[in-house]
Amino acid sequence: MERKNFLKTVAFASLAPALLLAACKDAGKKEVAGEKKQTYTCSMHPQIVQDKPGTCPICGMNLVPFDKTNKEAALTLGESQIVLANVTTMTVGAAGALSNFKRLNGRLVTDPERTAVISSRVPGRIEVLYVKETGVKVNKGQPLYKIYSEQLASLQQEYLLAVAQVKQFPEDARFRQIEKAARQKLVLYDQSDAQIAQLVQSQKVDPYVTYPATVSGVVSELTATEGQYVAEGGAVMRLEGYNQLWVEADVYPAEASAIHVGQQVKVIVAGWENEPQTMTVQFINPALQSGSQLLQVRGAIPNPDNRWQPGLQANVLLPVKSKGNVLSLPVDAVIRDGKGAHVWVEKARGKFEPRMVSTGMEDFDSVEITDGIKEGDKVVVTGAYLLYSEYILKKGSNPMAGMPGM
Known part of the structure; x- marks a missing residue:
């Protein structure tokens, strides 16, 4: 009996370390299983989820840790x-x-009704350009250029001869008609009554003529230079008036039914959002713009102190039923x-x-x-x-x- 008890004791002592080790392993597994596993995601692409740090395969940003087990929607x-x-x-x-508005993308453009092309009324050579650069503001009546014209000199000489004939033969109706026709030619060449009277008084031909600005505006284009020969009607410069500007806006054909000529709309110029302008729709283009599927609507707004320039972005607010x-x-x-x-x-x-x-x-x-x-x-x-x-x-x-x- 004592031998049997001794053998049992020895067997238990030899198995005890193995049982203890197995118990520790099981406890370790349970402890690991109970731990929360850290997961990582991309702040820009939350569909990317992985269990270790790294970078997003889509955008390359570093992944950030997040709590995957927290399902509370708050x-x-x-x-x-x-x-x-x-x-x-x-x-x-x-x-x-x-109230609702449809926002139409638009832009400010020059009003052609306030654009003037300064052209030469006589063929000749430009001797002096009094304005030599664009962007310069000129006033009506200000000298723009002086031209030398042999043809004008011939017309002046022709008129002086006609005046002399009328003085010599005042009763001859034919000479009066010739004088009247010669004077009309000078008028068509932009010679004023004062210039014609000065010509008669001085009896001296002057082939040089100075042309003034017919309107006020800003020089937007120079097409001639000093010393250049220009033909009759040849363009010398372009003047643009900016005291009123066109607003051109794009609209899809499906939205065109909500707009009609004479309708009052609001215009917001970029940079002046707090100063909306009221515009009356003046024109709706019946054809689509080339290369697009857009129609164009147009109106005009005042431009006090020329504070806006053509090319600025503008939004047209098309009112919709409140x-x-x-x-x-x-x-x-x-x-x-x-x-x-x-x-x-x-x-x-x-x-x-x-x-x-x-x-x-x-x-x-x-x-x-x-x-x-x-x-x-x-x-x-x-x-x-x-x-x-x-x-x-x-x-x-x-x-x-x-x-x-x-």
């Missing part, structure tokens, strides 16, 4: 985080009215992506959850919410995009991924 921020993210909320109040009794939010409160539109609602202090919404009419400041929120909800109006980014970083998924219909 985001909790501390007071300091709310302040740093500039998260503010508003309580959705009673329904109000909302709606009343709608719930609306600031435009920045609504986040739009491929999943739809959503807002962030504050359920408790510091606790925000995404809420899918349906939108309706929209203007520059507000957007109509047709479904998803109700009066009394506290909606985030600034910092919504930061909440959206923070949710993706912490949860590793799009906040709309678990919404109905997604």
